[in-house]
Amino acid sequence: MFVKCILSFFLLSSTAKALENESIYFAPFEIGRKFIVSQGFNGKETHNDAVNRYAVDLVMPQGESVCAAQTGEVLDLYDGRGWFSTDYKKSSFVRIEHSNGEITDYQHLLPGSIQVSRGQLLQAHQCFAQVGNTGKTTGPHLHFAVLKEKNGELVSIPFKFIDPQGRAYTPEYLQWVRN
Numbered sequence: 001m002f003v004k005c006i007l008s009f010f011l012l013s014s015t016a017k018a019l020e021n022e023s024i025y026f027a028p029f030e031i032g033r034k035f036i037v038s039q040g041f042n043g044k045e046t047h048n049d050a051v052n053r054y055a056v057d058l059v060m061p062q063g064e065s066v067c068a069a070q071t072g073e074v075l076d077l078y079d080g081r082g083w084f085s086t087d088y089k090k091s092s093f094v095r096i097e098h099s100n101g102e103i104t105d106y107q108h109l110l111p112g113s114i115q116v117s118r119g120q121l122l123q124a125h126q127c128f129a130q131v132g133n134t135g136k137t138t139g140p141h142l143h144f145a146v147l148k149e150k151n152g153e154l155v156s157i158p159f160k161f162i163d164p165q166g167r168a169y170t171p172e173y174l175q176w177v178r179n
């Protein structure tokens with residue numbers, strides 16, 4: 001029994017370590033939900049520059065909860081409410097920085113739905129905003145990317161999602177992402 005406990009402790013800590021060091025993230029929505037990928041890595045519509053290349057678009061209805069893909073601190077945000085509520089040219093977004101130095105990026109949020117401020121700590125799975133249709137979109141969806149600073153610029157990097165069984169996978173076009 002004792003040996004078994006020790007073993008599961010090591011297994012658990014190695015999983016946590018993998019999450020921290022290998023760009024593996026939870027799906028950025030509520031547990032128990034699933035959504036389909038409408039554009040993956042290198043998507044020819046809009047995932048073709050440094051900051052967007054390794055992004056995924058998830059088809060989610062407007063108002064659906066957007067949740068932290070890992071524990072971290074709110075680094076930056078833009079909420080186009082108030083005077084800018086009709087400016088749908090500008091994407092409302094939140095960026096969260098994690099202990100491994102990577103930043104998760106959540107775009108096209110619903111103006112007025114962002115419930116966090118800069119510097120706030122969020123736990124993994126904690127929901128903080130709603131899906132919207134702001135910025136360059138053809139319909140409500142969530143654009144999710146993992147960013148890293150490279151030569152003073154933020155660039156997107158390949159990442160994996162972790163499924164409810166704990167398996168890590170690269171999200172592909174038309175694949176269901178489950179949490």
Ligand SMILES: [Zn+2]
Pocket residue numbers: 039046047055056057142143144
């Ligand atoms: Zn996108």
